[in-house]
Amino acid sequence: MQISVAWRLIARVFLPFAAGYYLSYLFRTINALIAGSLISDTGLDTADIGLLTSVYFLVFAAAQIPIGILLDRFGPRRVQSALLLVAAAGAGLFAVSTGLPTLLISRAMIGLGVAAALTAGLKSIVLWFPRERVALLNGYMIMLGSLGAVTATAPAEHLLAWMGWRQFFEILAAVTGATALLIYVVVPERVIIPSSASIPATLSTVFGDRRFWRIAPLSATCVGSAWSLQGLWASPWLTDVEGLDRASLVGQLFTMSILLSGGAWLFGTLVHCIRRRGVGAETILVIVAVLFVAAELALILRAPLPSSLPWSIVAIVGTATVVSFAVIADYFPPELTGRANGALNVLHFGWAFLAQYGTGLILEQWSKEDGHTSILAYQVAFGLNVAVQIAAFVWFALPWLRSFTWWMGSIPFFASVSVSDAVEPVISYEQTVVLLPADVDAEW
Structure with a gap:
């Protein structure tokens, strides 16, 4: 009986939301494949393509905290189904757009429409599944959604x-609309008990935590840059710098997307083990x-390595959100992790926008030779x-570093010598321990 109930929940809750996240990933990465067609059909330049692709991240980031509040108030079923209708309308508009303004509007609609795809799925898992299964199902949700990048x-x-x-986006519009209807009809409603804590207080608790601001920049710049590269700039790099033909390019992107999907499972397993x-x-x-910085430097410096190696690392880093969310779960109590994850996602997608758009602007400063951007332009960007x-x-x-510096200073051999050392009494090790700043370990 319990097994049958579990499978019903998988079919009625987990899989519909996984389908929504799958579409989100597909929309996020498809521009890497159609960038050439967009340039030839609509007359866009490299900077325009960078802006067009990155506006998805900008809108996605701006919507994270409001969507988190809506999910807490109305539940994932209603929020996700309504937003996916917006994405469907955006995909339909994208299919008939002929210029940059309408393309930007439609891409922004898509970004808004799928902005709740992951958070709604994670929220539904918390509401419907046993607590001990949440982490496992979160990993599976991200892994299945990443198959959108494979597609x-x-x-x-x-x-x-x-x-x-154009016809491809028409089909995407229809599939997205059908998924919205599926979630609204199939997913059961769950009564949500509102939190007694005020929303401004909980948000200020997250943004006022020094530990959050330690991890957030590192997570955002690594994960956001990985999304930017795989979502758009891997394709022109492989064409302009590596000289790949169309078939080889598609094969390389396919390999990266497979690794992206497996990365979620890998990180989830590693976090569980350690x-x-x-x-x-x-x-x-x-x-x-x-590893990510090393992979990027290998690309920039043209290290004598197979290009598939650093690009594989780039792909895997794109799912390191599994690690970041695990760290956030350690920093905040359960009632705050939802908003904390949303706050971190704001920075993830915000940096992805800046990195993707900024790279396009930098590349546009170099003139093209035989239709290809110079290697130097990519190296600078x-x-x-x-x-x-x-x-x-x-x-x-x-x-x-502060703790290490203090520890080194406590060793007599490394201690600095001054005139006062000749007249001041020697401070014992126990006394120096008392002098350790109280906030050194607190930041961790």
């Missing part, structure tokens, strides 16, 4: 060759950041992203 490669390429991008050993999820985030990530990493590591 936006080889499968979509075959469809586009047969029907063109937590059982008493290690914080920050450890994985640090490793992810170091990607290098600026890396510089910001390194700065965020240093900011994240400051508490540890």
